[in-house]
Amino acid sequence: MNFRPVSRIAINLTKASFQQTVRRLNTAPASVSPRFVKIVEVGPRDGLQNEKSVIPAETKIEFINRLSDTGLSVVEATSFVSPKWVPQMGDAKKVITGIAKKEHVNYPCLTPNIKGLDSAIEAGVKEVAVFLAASDSFSKKNINCSVEESFDRVKPLITKAQENGILVRGYVSCVVGCPYEGPISARKVAEVSKKLYDMGCYEISLGDTIGVGTPGTFRELINTVSQVVPLKALAVHCHDTYGQALANIHCALEMGVRVVDSSMAGLGGCPYAPGASGNVATEDVVYMLNGMQYETGVDLSKAIETGNWISEQLGKTNGSKAARALTLKAAAAKACAPTSKL
Numbered sequence: 001m002n003f004r005p006v007s008r009i010a011i012n013l014t015k016a017s018f019q020q021t022v023r024r025l026n027t028a029p030a031s032v033s034p035r036f037v038k039i040v041e042v043g044p045r046d047g048l049q050n051e052k053s054v055i056p057a058e059t060k061i062e063f064i065n066r067l068s069d070t071g072l073s074v075v076e077a078t079s080f081v082s083p084k085w086v087p088q089m090g091d092a093k094k095v096i097t098g099i100a101k102k103e104h105v106n107y108p109c110l111t112p113n114i115k116g117l118d119s120a121i122e123a124g125v126k127e128v129a130v131f132l133a134a135s136d137s138f139s140k141k142n143i144n145c146s147v148e149e150s151f152d153r154v155k156p157l158i159t160k161a162q163e164n165g166i167l168v169r170g171y172v173s174c175v176v177g178c179p180y181e182g183p184i185s186a187r188k189v190a191e192v193s194k195k196l197y198d199m200g201c202y203e204i205s206l207g208d209t210i211g212v213g214t215p216g217t218f219r220e221l222i223n224t225v226s227q228v229v230p231l232k233a234l235a236v237h238c239h240d241t242y243g244q245a246l247a248n249i250h251c252a253l254e255m256g257v258r259v260v261d262s263s264m265a266g267l268g269g270c271p272y273a274p275g276a277s278g279n280v281a282t283e284d285v286v287y288m289l290n291g292m293q294y295e296t297g298v299d300l301s302k303a304i305e306t307g308n309w310i311s312e313q314l315g316k317t318n319g320s321k322a323a324r325a326l327t328l329k330a331a332a333a334k335a336c337a338p339t340s341k342l
């Protein structure tokens with residue numbers, strides 16, 4: 001089942017009804033089927049932003065096109081951030097205008113400020129994401145302002161995006177721990193999440209930026225945040241530094257969350273989160289969800305092909321365990337198959 005893209009529907013609405021309608025439509029999959037989990041693929045953005053070698057725009061474009069063919073309904077494509085801060089994303093316009101956009105896929109892009117939003121609008125982007133943190137120290141390192149100042153920065157951005165019929169997703173980073181401050185309280189995360197939701201973000205993605213969470217901390221986190229933001233508007237974004245990502249996602253699913261961020265081949269990491277590893281691999285998430293009879297719309301074999309392809313382009317081993325196991329299994333089966341006689 002494919003997730004219904006809302007941007008083209010929402011664009012004709014009056015501003016007053018925009019926010020409510022967007023929320024209703026974006027949470028539709030869960031209400032249509034409680035077994036549907038929306039996967040937000042962040043590989044082209046979070047996955048590649050921290051790569052040291054320059055990745056040609058053509059490779060990024062082909063990556064996104066391949067992702068669009070796997071059945072994913074959301075592929076976060078790039079970031080309109082300062083190239084001085086994240087050089088790898090300096091080709092945002094070339095990438096977003098170069099892809100073959102599919103009707104059933106949304107292609108959100110990160111925008112930290114009005115300048116980024118303006119560039120995104122110029123490039124025809126229909127959905128953007130703002131990214132804040134629950135930790136002042138991380139916020140200062142990542143976007144050069146405190147958490148409080150970041151609200152002043154994104155408020156006019158959200159308003160302008162809505163005036164232009166553009167959807168806004170909100171990220172909250174460091175939801176369990178901060179690389180500079182240590183543990184972060186669930187109450188602080190709830191406070192930032194509620195403020196972002198009230199400002200008009202249709203979905204709040206809870207980012208365990210350095211992957212320190214466990215099902216214990218995730219349970220407390222989701223319990224606390226869901227008291228102020230509806231569960232159906234929450235997503236989880238788990239880095240896998242301590243090998244806890246799938247367990248944390250499982251915990252979130254059991255609590256009713258139905259949106260999961262992940263990155264093909266487990267690529268990723270924030271340049272301003274030292275020591276953090278990649279995101280949970282999309283292939284591993286799909287494998288787990290298939291086994292639990294959840295629906296994602298994602299074709300696992302196409303996802304594995306795409307993850308293997310991008311890993312080859314980057315000269316890396318595919319970080320997905322499911323992809324490695326299934327690729328080896330397929331190779332072994334091929335080697336054992338009787339050769340046909342000519």
Ligand SMILES: CC(C)(COP(=O)([O-])OP(=O)([O-])OC[C@H]1O[C@@H](n2cnc3c(N)ncnc32)[C@H](O)[C@@H]1OP(=O)([O-])[O-])[C@@H](O)C(=O)NCCC(=O)NCCSC(=O)C[C@@](C)(O)CC(=O)[O-]
Nearest residue numbers: 080081082085112115116131142143144171173207209270
């Ligand atoms: C927010 C700023 C811009 C503040 O950075 P600043 O230095 O305070 O900004 P500024 O307004 O003083 O501008 C500095 C220069 O950047 C330019 N500039 C300014 N804005 C833009 C823009 N949008 N696009 C292009 N250029 C821009 C601006 O024009 C100027 O250029 P100059 O005049 O010196 O030539 C900077 O800190 C920044 O870009 N940070 C982005 C960092 C980033 O992308 N981090 C990774 C994404 S977050 C993440 O990965 C976590 C997440 C979401 O995945 C969830 C999780 O895991 O937790």
